[in-house]
Amino acid sequence: MADTLFITDNRTGKKIEIPIEHDTVRATDLRQLKVKDDDFGMMTYDPALMNTAAVKSRITFIDGDKGILRHRGYPIEQLAENSTSFLEVAYLVLFGELPNDKQRTDWRIKIRHHTIVHESIKKLMEAFRYDAHPMGMFISTIAALSTFYPEAKELNDPENRMTQICRLIAKVPTIAAFAYRHSKGAPYIYPDNELTYAGNFLNMMFRPSSKEYTINPVLERALTVLFILHIDHEQNCSTNVMRSVGSSHVDPYSAVAAAAAALWGPLHGGANEAVLHMLDEIGSVNKVPAFIKEVKEGKGKLMGFGHRVYKNYDPRAKVIKNLAYQVFNVTGKNPKLDIAIELERIALEDEYFVKRKLYPNVDFYSGLIYQAMGFPLDLFPVLFAIPRTAGWLAQWQEHVTDPEQKITRPRQIYLGYGERNWIPMDKRK
Numbered sequence: 001m002a003d004t005l006f007i008t009d010n011r012t013g014k015k016i017e018i019p020i021e022h023d024t025v026r027a028t029d030l031r032q033l034k035v036k037d038d039d040f041g042m043m044t045y046d047p048a049l050m051n052t053a054a055v056k057s058r059i060t061f062i063d064g065d066k067g068i069l070r071h072r073g074y075p076i077e078q079l080a081e082n083s084t085s086f087l088e089v090a091y092l093v094l095f096g097e098l099p100n101d102k103q104r105t106d107w108r109i110k111i112r113h114h115t116i117v118h119e120s121i122k123k124l125m126e127a128f129r130y131d132a133h134p135m136g137m138f139i140s141t142i143a144a145l146s147t148f149y150p151e152a153k154e155l156n157d158p159e160n161r162m163t164q165i166c167r168l169i170a171k172v173p174t175i176a177a178f179a180y181r182h183s184k185g186a187p188y189i190y191p192d193n194e195l196t197y198a199g200n201f202l203n204m205m206f207r208p209s210s211k212e213y214t215i216n217p218v219l220e221r222a223l224t225v226l227f228i229l230h231i232d233h234e235q236n237c238s239t240n241v242m243r244s245v246g247s248s249h250v251d252p253y254s255a256v257a258a259a260a261a262a263l264w265g266p267l268h269g270g271a272n273e274a275v276l277h278m279l280d281e282i283g284s285v286n287k288v289p290a291f292i293k294e295v296k297e298g299k300g301k302l303m304g305f306g307h308r309v310y311k312n313y314d315p316r317a318k319v320i321k322n323l324a325y326q327v328f329n330v331t332g333k334n335p336k337l338d339i340a341i342e343l344e345r346i347a348l349e350d351e352y353f354v355k356r357k358l359y360p361n362v363d364f365y366s367g368l369i370y371q372a373m374g375f376p377l378d379l380f381p382v383l384f385a386i387p388r389t390a391g392w393l394a395q396w397q398e399h400v401t402d403p404e405q406k407i408t409r410p411r412q413i414y415l416g417y418g419e420r421n422w423i424p425m426d427k428r429k
């Protein structure tokens with residue numbers, strides 16, 4: 001049997017044979033099928049790209065039916081369990097291999113070199129209202145960074161690309177923490193390069209400006225694991241934006257700002273904040289059945305449930321659920337956990353959710369941990385964007401160096417008016 005597809009166009013009787021590669025066919029091969037010679041030729045129509053591979057990638061593999069997630073071949077469960085630092089996994093997704101001891105040390109030094117931001121960035125952030133949503137501040141400030149590094153648009157220089165990648169990975173925790181301190185009217189705590197990536201972030205977030213601050217190792221480890229779990233997830237909505245915006249060869253700061261804007265949506269990375277608002281709305285365990293009934297009547301969604309790819313339990317959600325108990329041992333149990341567990345118990349038994357293969361995703365339990373650690377709800381999408389910046393950049397670099405890729409420019413099915421003539425004002429209805 002050959003790796004080809006025979007297609008007969010019954011409109012014309014034309015038969016074509018097109019090659020199958022990686023279990024896909026090239027959409028452009030369909031352009032041979034035309035009714036009239038001057039037709040553009042057949043296209044595929046795929047709203048939301050439900051069944052379209054737009055890129056080839058070697059970074060992350062997901063099997064949604066089996067609940068498998070691997071980065072460069074390493075199962076997420078092993079990375080979460082064994083990696084001692086987020087930067088080690090950031091190195092893996094960017095360079096394709098786990099770093100050896102020297103590579104890890106050099107990488108850490110490179111990142112730490114860029115954790116500080118220009119004082120004008122601080123002044124820019126101070127222009128926001130005290131109650132500005134930190135994700136709005138994050139997106140705007142990341143975009144503003146592009147004005148400080150005009151050389152960033154030189155994408156063909158690998159060394160220059162890597163410098164911008166290091167700057168972004170290093171600065172996103174600083175910008176996130178500054179946004180939080182701004183909302184509190186608290187002085188900013190500058191990066192401390194003696195600390196780990198997660199530890200430095202906790203220090204910039206919560207250190208009282210006037211006295212010492214001890215980072216709890218359990219919380220530091222928990223945040224490291226949460227960052228690792230959120231680092232990349234193949235061609236999700238925000239990564240698709242990163243690649244599409246990046247395909248115009250704009251600088252990576254502008255592309256990351258665009259990707260972060262996509263992530264903010266409640267259907268995507270904004271779901272972790274939406275889960276906590278949902279749990280607050282439910283209020284108590286005995287109100288869960290009434291809420292589930294409303295969801296089944298189509299009056300709302302069970303935030304933190306469902307996934308475009310996972311039609312099984314999101315492997316990250318399993319790790320996060322176990323992590324929650326470790327954090328609560330330190331912080332005290334988040335009272336909303338009982339509501340979340342009851343929601344999950346009912347949903348996993350209820351035909352409505354079972355039939356639609358709706359399981360808890362990465363966002364269902366993460367917010368409970370963030371809240372218990374003292375992060376405000378509106379910072380949750382920013383906590384997602386911090387680690388995902390490394391994944392976006394790995395995907396972006398793969399895209400801008402892929403010889404098969406060009407500027408992203410999809411086609412359309414045009415259903416609008418045919419040609420018609422101008423109507424003077426006095427003739428309009």
Ligand code: SDX
Nearest residue numbers: 233236267268269271301302303304305306307308356361
């Ligand atoms: C992330 O893509 C990624 O990889 C994303 C992510 C990453 O790491 O980058 O994993 C991170 O974004 C996780 C998802 C976080 N979002 C939420 O938790 C929001 C709630 N979930 C849904 O909005 C929804 O499940 C999506 C957006 C996640 C997926 O939606 P799909 O694949 O477009 O599925 P769909 O909307 O077509 O739903 C299919 C059916 C529909 O019912 P019917 O019209 O067939 O009757 O399932 C229903 C939906 O109404 N449904 C839900 C539901 N999710 C889907 N019903 C109730 N609650 C939900 N959460």
